[in-house]
Amino acid sequence: MSFKIFVATVTCFAIFFSETFSQKWFQESYRLQSAATSLSRPPSNSVSQLRFRDSAGTGILWIGTSKGLASTVNGAISFTSYRAFPAFVKDGIFSLSVHNDTIWTSLGYTKDFQDGEVQTGAGYAYSLNNGFSWSHKSQTLDGRYDDTIQYGNNFLRILPVIVSEQNVTYDLSIAPNGTVWIASWASGLRRLTNYAAPKWERILLPPDFLSKLHPDSTYNFNYDPRPYHNIKGFSVFASDDSTVWCGTAGGINLSKNANDSFPSWTKFSHQNQAAPILGNWVIAIDGQTFYRNTNIISRIWCTNWRAESSDEEFGVSYTEDEGRSWKNFLHGIKAFDFAFKDSIAYITTVEGLYRTSDGGVSFVKNGDIRDERGNILAYPSFYTVEVIGDTLFCGTADGLLKTIDNSSHPFGERWEILRTYQPIGKQNTTYAYPNPFSPRFEITRIHFSTKGKTEKTTIEVFDFGMNRVRTLIRDAERIGSVEHDEIWNGTDDNNDAVSNGVYFYRVTIGSDEPIWGKVLVLQ
Numbered sequence: 001m002s003f004k005i006f007v008a009t010v011t012c013f014a015i016f017f018s019e020t021f022s023q024k025w026f027q028e029s030y031r032l033q034s035a036a037t038s039l040s041r042p043p044s045n046s047v048s049q050l051r052f053r054d055s056a057g058t059g060i061l062w063i064g065t066s067k068g069l070a071s072t073v074n075g076a077i078s079f080t081s082y083r084a085f086p087a088f089v090k091d092g093i094f095s096l097s098v099h100n101d102t103i104w105t106s107l108g109y110t111k112d113f114q115d116g117e118v119q120t121g122a123g124y125a126y127s128l129n130n131g132f133s134w135s136h137k138s139q140t141l142d143g144r145y146d147d148t149i150q151y152g153n154n155f156l157r158i159l160p161v162i163v164s165e166q167n168v169t170y171d172l173s174i175a176p177n178g179t180v181w182i183a184s185w186a187s188g189l190r191r192l193t194n195y196a197a198p199k200w201e202r203i204l205l206p207p208d209f210l211s212k213l214h215p216d217s218t219y220n221f222n223y224d225p226r227p228y229h230n231i232k233g234f235s236v237f238a239s240d241d242s243t244v245w246c247g248t249a250g251g252i253n254l255s256k257n258a259n260d261s262f263p264s265w266t267k268f269s270h271q272n273q274a275a276p277i278l279g280n281w282v283i284a285i286d287g288q289t290f291y292r293n294t295n296i297i298s299r300i301w302c303t304n305w306r307a308e309s310s311d312e313e314f315g316v317s318y319t320e321d322e323g324r325s326w327k328n329f330l331h332g333i334k335a336f337d338f339a340f341k342d343s344i345a346y347i348t349t350v351e352g353l354y355r356t357s358d359g360g361v362s363f364v365k366n367g368d369i370r371d372e373r374g375n376i377l378a379y380p381s382f383y384t385v386e387v388i389g390d391t392l393f394c395g396t397a398d399g400l401l402k403t404i405d406n407s408s409h410p411f412g413e414r415w416e417i418l419r420t421y422q423p424i425g426k427q428n429t430t431y432a433y434p435n436p437f438s439p440r441f442e443i444t445r446i447h448f449s450t451k452g453k454t455e456k457t458t459i460e461v462f463d464f465g466m467n468r469v470r471t472l473i474r475d476a477e478r479i480g481s482v483e484h485d486e487i488w489n490g491t492d493d494n495n496d497a498v499s500n501g502v503y504f505y506r507v508t509i510g511s512d513e514p515i516w517g518k519v520l521v522l523q
Helices: 003-011
Strands: 037-039 047-055 059-067 066-072 079-081 092-099 102-113 116-127 133-139 148-152 154-157 167-173 179-184 188-192 199-205 233-238 245-248 252-255 263-268 285-292 294-306 314-318 327-329 335-341 344-349 352-356 384-388 390-398 399-404 415-418 431-433 442-448 455-462 469-479 485-487 501-507 516-523
Touching: 047 327, 047 384, 059 092, 059 390, 066 092, 102 167, 116 167, 116 294, 148 327, 179 245, 188 233, 188 344, 233 285, 245 285, 285 335, 294 335, 294 344, 314 344, 344 384, 344 390, 431 516, 442 455, 442 501, 442 516, 469 485
Parallel strands: 092 167, 167 233, 335 384
Antiparallel strands: 037 079, 047 059, 047 390, 059 066, 066 079, 092 102, 102 116, 116 133, 148 154, 167 179, 179 188, 179 233, 188 199, 233 245, 245 252, 252 263, 285 294, 294 314, 314 327, 335 344, 344 352, 384 390, 390 399, 399 415, 431 442, 442 485, 455 469, 455 501, 501 516
């Protein structure tokens, strides 16, 4: 995602659209137990959110994917999908937060706009009873004339956010007292203390020219996300009822009285400290607590992306003194998410999964990933991670991954790759998934079986005129005890991207008659 694209297009949300794009027509509550669907595999191979909580003695891993929300209670042996609940008005899960039996998700999608695309919020699906029933809440929007807000004795002009375009909620955090905090791009930081309330309460953050915001001070400025990057929300972490951290496109903000009517804030940016964060675009925040000897150590970690200043860097930072100083690591690497096991931190990045057990003095990164069935990870990027005991669960664009990290099985020694596909057994058939696919964002897998025999296999791709454009494998030996996937990334034999359209592929296994399949490319 591009910071400049967000900045350039954020001006449209209060000008070019009308309130008719809001989600007010959706029913508010659903109790449809039968809508939960049992699956033997994850609902999607694109996994962007993982959250684990012990609930009533049951450990549940919640999984946000491109095809809705799912959960597993048995270590990913089987799954429950919630996609069919009407509360999930869109499949895209942009953020996920779990506290005890309460689960909140934000929904969104990408829609065409002028000559490009714009990410659009579709509201929230939440459950108060561990997923038994779900309710929907509309995307947080202002009224057209909600142009003034009180902060202490100040009454400030604000820009009302009246449409869902550019208003995706990128992060949620549930405080122990049940308050839900959300960070959205156009509408910034908001909170909900009463789930039946019609609107989310707008919470002011310091604009770019201020490092602190306090209700006893006097202010006279327009609160408008177009000129001020620190108003554009991207991440939030409620470490307790009164302590909230909020990451924006302009830095990271801390409130220690967040449950007050008018919270005060301190902003930390790359420019306003002697030992600052690496970059001002903060897309994830999380807390790590562990014992060092007999002392309790509390760290706040954040990912840093470069915003606009040339001296900013990608990487991660953490503080042990409530933001007064920061230590910086993984310089130049785009990071996405954190998980912790005591003093060990796991960090997902565009280059893979990093592990540090010594507070960043040293790091270990996963190597090539291949599981016992011969599956390989096509993309290096890891997007999300969660820890249950000694087991790591990792979300990627190419499946849900598991690995063990303990003294018997060192980190990354053995992997299991879990993907959704339809088994074909010994049938003389093949299919590609996903289909259609967009090579800009994903690969497609050609699935086939060697029908219990070890055979040499050739797979070729042809265009609609039956001209061969790519040979994926030729006379490659494939064992007969498992089903197979071969990857096509949408390029020809010269590594040039193919055009949109229908393509045919031929799978030749040993001396058997070839089997054919079809795949649609949509750039």
